[in-house]
Amino acid sequence: MAPYDDWNRIDEDDEDELQDISWLEGKRDVILFCIDCSESMLELRNDSIYEDTKTCHLYSALEAAMQIQKRKVLVGPNDSVGILLFNTSRRNESTSQGSEIKRNNFVYQPIEQISAPKVLELMQLLDAARDDPEFLRTEFPPLSGNKRVPMGDVFTSCNWVLRDGAPKTATKRVFLITDEDDPHPGAGGQRLITSSQTTLLDLTQAGVTVEPFFISTEEKPFDTSKFYSSILLPTNLEDTDASLLPESIFITRIEDLIAQMRIYEVPKRSIFNVPFQLADGFVIGVKGYGLVTEQKKGSYKYFVDLGDKMGVAGSKTIYADIDDDAIVEVPKDEILYGMTLGATTEHYEKGGRVVPVGSRVFYTAEEVKSFRSMGLEPGIKLLGFKDRTELRFEDNVKHSTFIYPDEMTYSGSKRTFGALLRSMLAKAKIGLALALTRRNAPPVFCALLPQEEKPDETGWLEPSGFHLVPLPYADDIRAAPIDEGSRASGEIVEAARAWVLKLAVKNGAYPPDAYPNSCMKMEPGD
Template identity: 65%
Template sequence: MAPYDDWNKIDDEDDDELQDLSIFESKRDVILFCIDCSESMLKLYDDPKYEESVQTCHLYYALDAAMQLQKKKIIVGPNDAVGIILFNTTRQPDSSTKTQGSEIKRGTYLYQPIGPLCASTTRELVQLLDASFEDQGELRKEFPPLTGKSVPMGDVFTSCNWVLRDGAPKTATKRVFLITDEDNPHAGAGYRQLTTSARTTLIDLTQAGVTVEPFFINTEEKPFDITKFYSSVLVSDDLEDDNEQDDGSILPESISISRIEDLLSQMRIREVPKRSLFSIPFHLANGFTIGIKGYGLITEQKKGSYKYFVDLGDRMEVATVRTTYVDEDRQAEVDKTKIVYGADLGTSATADDDGNVEESSQNFSARGVKAGHRPFYTAEEIRSFRTLGLEPGIKLLGFKDLSELEFEDNIKHSHFIYPDEMSYSGSKRTFSALLKSMIKKKKIGLALVLTRRNATPMFCALLPQEETHDDSGWNDPAGIHLIPLPFADDMRAAPVDMAFKATDEDINAIACEWIGKLAIKNGSYPPDTYPNPALALHNEQLQASAFREEYDRSTFKDLTEPPVEAIHKRAGQLMKEWKRLLANDPSASIVIATTGSKRKADVSVDEAEIKSKHINGTLAKLRVDQLKEFLKSKGQSTLGKKDELLERVSGWLSTR
């Protein structure tokens, strides 16, 4: 029979849920850079990045980060859109032309309207940055700052809302990258009223489907304290309710950037939007349901898919690809809904033309199939085979001790689930109570999971994760990992071979010391800061081609290459000593004798070859095992000597 997925996998174009990773390519991403242009952002300082006495400002680095992100997105996300809005500036839009940002609040200026990424728009920003690099006062001339006051943040969020409303597609993922170094923009009279107004307008912005990603610049001369204003304004993603936050600090310190040069690296980490893979109900008990969203923690980033273009003479247009099914006999297109599916049972099977349907006593339809004929199923029947008649959702079955979850039970990468308050009111509070109880009692959950209508049900372990912080500011969010559990057929008994082991004295004296010197700082590996080198090189070459720039291969830096010099400097002598101990170990010269196994001779023979030898009269040249294998494949007896086998093969071939 043909492999399982060859015939029972249905392409459901009407299914609006995730079928594959194409959702990441089809759904657009819109980023609006909201950059502060205050006096502190335009203040010049000596840039240590350059050897010569070059002065830059925070606004320059913010615009440079926006430009670098646009260059990258032209390659990896050509369907995305980017815009740049500036606030705390006296520059006004041209009143003679009505553009996308002509009606925004006073003190804000839309420098780059939201639109599809293109090389010409990005080149204008590159030219502005080049001019400001030559003339340090160019940005101040281009965007004069407000003096003596600042724009209320409520007006800033309102302007962002209007720009995204007019320029962003409705189905896109909309985000605002807020960049500022002012931790208290409303210092003075009216602080409480302006803070309330800012939080209200931000809630309106988030209810419109917009996420605000803050990038706060923190320097030694001007420390950034998020508790002065932004901790009470920005919306937290914590599972706790807002009324339970009494410390006034709901934002992690990791959003503050201590070095302005790290702004671009922080943006790269948050460049990819957090899109949910599925949104399904979580059935805790009969009649007790909450909503959850599932996220993929691990996704392989690949090269962009190629597209076909049609030369229309004066222009090139993208060719649309459409799949159709054609009947070879009638040479006509076949309606996809009328196509049936069947397993491949061999060349002798023929299709059943009767199509009789009989009703059985179990209240399900059974199609009568003649002996030796192939059974067929409709797309809906195939789907029912896969889903067992279940609807997408998670059904809690019970709990077990955390110690019963073994490492080898994780055979696939897990999903991370988080409550969805928009689907079921109270989901956040209920999910938080379940999470705390599981952590407190050291329990895991067992659940029956169906993530989408075209998937296969699976049993999963619900592993709770508590929110954690460390010295670097990195934190793991609170939530539950959905770990697919293996079936009995997935478990294999691996042979256990005992190897030679170093002595405890050698391990403690040498190995632990040089391994400790090569350990990663803070004990964590941030994969977002180490891109795939092959993919990064490919994208850089495409980027240079798109902007008509010369690309120097020697400038490419592979961040995954190990620092060999630093490794030898830290632990070179210890590694040499460890190598010497291994060479002098008596077990290093022991050779384990292994017995080889004979390969079974290939006795298969092609049917066409046997027919040819039968016609030429050279059938006797075949071996006995080959004759028996042929007779066995045809359902004939394999008993007797070679003459009897030859006579039996000749008789079978003569009747064909």
């Protein structure tokens, strides 16, 4: 018979997350740098750091890729990075992967886990390019006659590189770096645009996110309306907004490329993906993102000596039935959960589910889960509206979740979500909702706090959306049971003064080196 604590263990045994797309759950991050290698990217310019040195946009893009790899050695050693160059006449080596790469697309570094030799190879390339400004042009010659690779072929090559090298459960992203705003001018451009839209959709459906970094200078400003606004999926909620690509980054100073990439270095992973019911038969899709998370100490691991190496010892918990010195594992679906009611029941015969009334109650794991969720399906249901002033500061007792529309689940979710958001902001209202974000979690009443978009010259400071604020129970906001404070009498204060004065440091100075901190001895030095 399972004790009360085992009822909560159901969540740990078979927790059913609501993230249906497995690539969003991956802990590993995969970044493919897709860098333009055209004539304009190889044009020499004065370097902003080194005097009397000329570099190009391609050099800066490769340096940004190198800096990201160096940072991931510490923050994400299990992540993978690759580099793909397009609009170059250099051919790929004869490998199994190279046969699928389109022409004039060169894989400089395939998708592989971060390693020191891989970073060193890129550093040596950059050192050679700094000594010889024409080195990159010789190493990666651009196409002659201002010819350009169809962007559809570029996206197809990215798909093949990621498919062959990236883990299936990883978060896959493509950092597109280019300074050409119209890669397909002239006749036949519309056909190439359609092809680019199709291949980019295939890339997106494979779980890959394309994050563009457009290089815009005074001599050559970048205009997204010529090509990229028609192929990249818009992420804004306003249909009438002229900024069709709010997630794109316009680099006016190429030295800012590394700083901008650090913002996008960590992938955005949604913690749930559920339907948002506005009324009966009126449903849209939303995703939830955690804005604050608790940094916990890593768990201990046990290792076993395998002779030539040390391996991690895994642990497994099983439930077994011991009978006649034989241990037989019991399947999880046959385990019952219950508690003892009333007096002890040791005198009852073991093994039977039928017991006297009022003695024991047994439930299956599915029944316990139904008690938690009250038979509700995962989702967020809008119940009504209240004035903004009704939401008090003390109501926020838990971390809120930021929800954003998911167009891939229900078509038209962004437009409907945006209309609701604008209406609530104009009327200064908040929403009341019943939220069940995990299948085996209890439903919670929440407040929908609208947040208006706050734009910046270079992007968004805060995106538009709703904060899903869990409302507290009555016990969560009860007053502290303190009737009267305790104050020391004058005699006690005088008695304590004698030994408090003896705690004073001699000469009125405190040399920290004379009092080493024992807890810091095991910490690594900077």
